[in-house]
Amino acid sequence: MSMSLASARCGALSSSAQPNSKGAPKDGAPALLAQHISKTFGGERALDDVTFSVAPGEVHGLLGQNGSGKSTLIKVLSGFHHPDPGGSLQIYGKDVGLPVSVGSFRSLGLAFVHQHLGLVPNLTVLENFVVGDLATQQSAFLNWPKMRRKARETFAQFDLDLDPETPVAKLPQVERALLAIVRAFEDIRAEHLAHGLPGILFLDEPTPFLPKEGVDKLFSLVRGIVREGASVIFVSHDVDEVMEITTRATVLRDGQFAGTLATEGATKDEFISMIIGHKVEPYQAVPQDYSTKAADISIEGLSGGALKQTSLGLHKGEVVGLTGLIGSGFDEIPYLLFGARQAASGQITIGDQATDVASAKPMDAIDQGLALLPADRLGAAGVGELTITDNMTLPVLDELRAWFGLDRAGMHNRANRLGGEYDVRPNTPVMKLASLSGGNQQKVLLAKWLQTKPVLLLLDEPTQGVDVGARQQVFGAIAQAAEQGSAVICASTDYEQLSQICDRVFIFARGQVVQELRGTDVTKDRIAEQTLLSLSLSGGYKPSDTTGAPA
């Protein structure tokens, strides 16, 4: 099936075809050629006869929704999973026996950077950088000055501003990712010098927790690495990023090979329809103009963290986006309002009831009708090892009582009903939250709060790590909540998302609002442009309706 799907234009390889010659070394062998890779878990095929190749010096994308088999494929290649018999793997034309024995990938010239990066926060940049050497070399004497010099040289080569003596815990997320990548590249380079293989670096979704600026830095590092001759396999579900950085991209769908596209010349629609198998109608809200109405909810003088004296007016049924560059403070607002982080000052007025934000705790916020969906899905929003039912019913336990205490059947039914309403797949309330895909976890956690009919719904990066299909459903759920009268605040650096769901977007710089976009200005490009300009906009903005008074 995988072969037949691939059209000639896609440049996909059949098992007998010669690999794409673009950028190939003299002997014409691809850097990596994986053929007929399958993997079955307990009767279910997670990978079904997947074949793909990567050319030397190429950035090759690996795309697919959650559950499409990307991670399983990577885990087979790293030796973590044993594939079903019948597959083969060649690295630079040389047959490598499957399964890959764990730990041997290093000697094959492969290196992996997973989303969790594998850094030890308490140790310094240098200690983390050389940990591979420490683990494999037997040496009675560690030459720290030499290692430090080598680290500095590598950092300088890639224009990285990393101090070897800083503990990793103090680095921003972006720099941690950069460190992990450059460390993996050092492993490859050592192997290259020893055995002459340029090497292949796997980046398994390194970007979902990075803001836009960070992604740019990361991409320039990746470009530097392929310039050295290595290949990079870039796993992601962000089509825009894949289109920006890759030469070609392979798409997996339902565990099968859906095709390989040459990035240049392919359109975003082509990618998306290949990923989900049919064209999605992107969700698009028609921005409503609320400027003539008095605000239902007003926030005044909110400060805390990077945020300074911010005032906003919101209306029932309105979705307001907040964005800005790193450190502009916009992403603090949901947490400050909810009392999840201590605000220095601020007041929120809902109807005619004013509350001091600085002294509010989450339970006070909930009493006022606020709900917060944090970005850290399994760290702050839900507990992965507890069931869907447990997670969903937590805020409404008081409603679910029977004569004997908690109504366990009622809890199950509630979770089952909400699961159906928000299209949680599979809708099995006894499953652990962690065993769902990211998108389905998010649906569960959104349902957890939306059942409380919040007056003000606070969101931080609601579709981070969520696949294309589930993303539209999350948007639909947010829109529905707004229709039913909730005001929604969404902090995000995903401009496309903001343009799709928001009625208004506020752009922040240096802790303050510098621009407000509304109506036809709420487009991805306008938001991106204004955000990039935001630092030069400071000070000029006069909020038109922070108090909600007619303009």
Next chain:
Amino acid sequence: MNDQTTSAAPKKSSFNWARELERYALLIAWVLLILFFSQVAPASFLTWSTFSSIIFGSQAVLLILTLALIIPLTAGDFDLSVAAVLTFSAMLLAILNAQMGWPLWAAFLVCFGMGLTVGLVNAFFIIFFRIHSLIVTLGTASIIQGVILWVSGSQTLTGVSNTLIEWVIVKRFLQIPMAFYYAIILAAIIWYVFEHTSIGRRLLFVGRGREVARLSGISVTKVRAGALVSSAMLASLAGIINGGTTGGADPLSGLTFLLPAFAAAFLGATAIIPGRFNPVGSVIAVFFLVTGITGLNFLGVDTFVQNIFNGAALIVAVSASQLVRGRQEQGIT
């Protein structure tokens, strides 16, 4: 195949044998252990009097202490001070009731008051100063132990009111001393709270995801403090029952309950609701351990075997439970 199916629907298997086996493995092991000793030990092992007075009847104190422990453990905190509180409670009872002639109810009040105080002190240092519970309760346990030696003059005291002794071990139902029923009633209450009240849910969320709990409007501080106070108060109760069982108090023997209680708590977490501290599992775990030790005693093995059996059973059971889980390859991503 439908293109829109993003994740394959799980198979509707009505009955998961591996999971059910894991849930009841400890119970089955207990039955097998009884069968084993009934074959190899003297005939007197498999009699109702062995079961009523030794296996069920003799370890109510250990059972109550284990139940006390699983409350803070569920909330994510360790309480190493329970054995010291138990000993101190028994000692206070002996001093006030036997030596000073206070009525039982007044002595009880002091015992529970002491438990309340220790629980609050533990909670204060753990929550307010954010010190790990292991460190704080290790410290308070040591302090209490010192106080016990001081107030008792390192002497064993006897002479606790006969009323108490009567209501703890003399009175029997089905030949089993009343203390057993108190422990079982306590287990039932804790089971009810854990499974059927919102407090139980909150306790679970506080233990598994403190930030999630906080952002869901749960007062994490109150829940943790409540759990630590509950464990200390229940340890006081265990001390009173111990006083009724032995008719007095000695300054050291209470400490020997600490390791078996932890062993039983963790062993119990492999049963009934695997991966969670749960009272039914704790009850089975305690009886499993006691049966093993009693059986070995019947075979004439020395008392040192207690510690060896407790430790070995804990490690073997937890390893077995880990093995069952590890075998199922998890996560199709």
